[in-house]
Amino acid sequence: MSVEPSRTDLEAAPRTLAIGDIHGCDTALRTLLNQVQPRAIDTVVLLGDAVNRGPNSRDVLDQLVDLSKKSRLIYIFGNHEEVMVAALLGQAGGLPNFKEMGGRKTLDSYHGSLDHVPDEHRELIASAFDFWETDREIFVHANLEPDVSLEQQKPLWLRWMHQKGAPLPHPSGKRIIYGHTPQRSGLPRVIPGWIGIDTW
Numbered sequence: 001m002s003v004e005p006s007r008t009d010l011e012a013a014p015r016t017l018a019i020g021d022i023h024g025c026d027t028a029l030r031t032l033l034n035q036v037q038p039r040a041i042d043t044v045v046l047l048g049d050a051v052n053r054g055p056n057s058r059d060v061l062d063q064l065v066d067l068s069k070k071s072r073l074i075y076i077f078g079n080h081e082e083v084m085v086a087a088l089l090g091q092a093g094g095l096p097n098f099k100e101m102g103g104r105k106t107l108d109s110y111h112g113s114l115d116h117v118p119d120e121h122r123e124l125i126a127s128a129f130d131f132w133e134t135d136r137e138i139f140v141h142a143n144l145e146p147d148v149s150l151e152q153q154k155p156l157w158l159r160w161m162h163q164k165g166a167p168l169p170h171p172s173g174k175r176i177i178y179g180h181t182p183q184r185s186g187l188p189r190v191i192p193g194w195i196g197i198d199t200w
Contacts, residue, residue: 014041018139020179020197021047021078024054024105029063038071045132047179047197048078048141048159052102058109061121068124077128078141078180079159085125088114130158138170142180169193 017036022029038044044067051057067073083101086094095114099107110116131150132139138150143161145153146168163181169192170176179198183189189196 012039012041014043015039016043016045016134016137018045018047018177018197020199021049021182022051022054022060023049023080023102024051024057024060024109026054026056026059026063029060033063033067038067040071043072043074045074045139045177046076047139047177048076048128049080049179049198050075050078051084051106052080052098053105054102055105056109057106058117058121061124065120065124074132074139075124075128076132076139076141077125077130077159081125081128082155082159088117088122130155133174135174137175137177138172139177142178143167144170144176163189163194163196166191167194 015038017038019029019032046064050060050064054060064073064075080101083094083098084103084106087098087103088094095103107113130140130153133150138144141159143157143163144150145157145161148154148157159180163178176194178194178196181189181196182198182200183196184200186199188199
């Protein structure tokens with residue numbers, strides 16, 4: 001669905017807005033979106049882990065579906081989306097693993113069953129990217145394996161590997177924006193070439 005920008009939007013510069021791990025925190029997401037007011041000309045990059053742990057993953061996905069109709073939404077596939085998809089597909093061990101990783105709260109938001117996940121939520125998650133690259137940034141959920149091209153990155157690194165130490169900047173010179181590794185200080189982790197925005 002194309003989004004028609006307003007005249008006011010066309011007079012302003014487009015923004016790229018990155019959002020870290022939401023984890024079912026619907027009120028926090030609504031508050032953030034109310035603050036930044038994404039426009040039709042803006043790109044909102046969600047770094048994955050929209051679901052699990054928090055009180056209302058269903059409402060979070062409702063908000064993201066609505067956002068995708070108003071702005072350009074780039075949804076990055078996180079490890080919690082991975083386990084939710086495994087559960088939705090009925091893969092061996094998928095549901096128990098999903099529950100163990102905070103999926104019980106997600107199930108509660110869907111009245112106790114993944115059968116109640118609407119098609120638009122399934123389609124939104126299915127549309128997610130492994131990473132997103134612009135002229136200046138690379139957006140990933142978790143991490144990048146050193147000395148491996150973006151196209152050859154493995155899901156283990158992109159979705160599961162926590163950031164440790166001080167990795168070198170990317171050879172491309174692009175800044176890497178990532179989530180997944182929680183910053184218990186509540187502040188982004190900023191080091192040369194990298195910004196971590198999972199702020200717990």
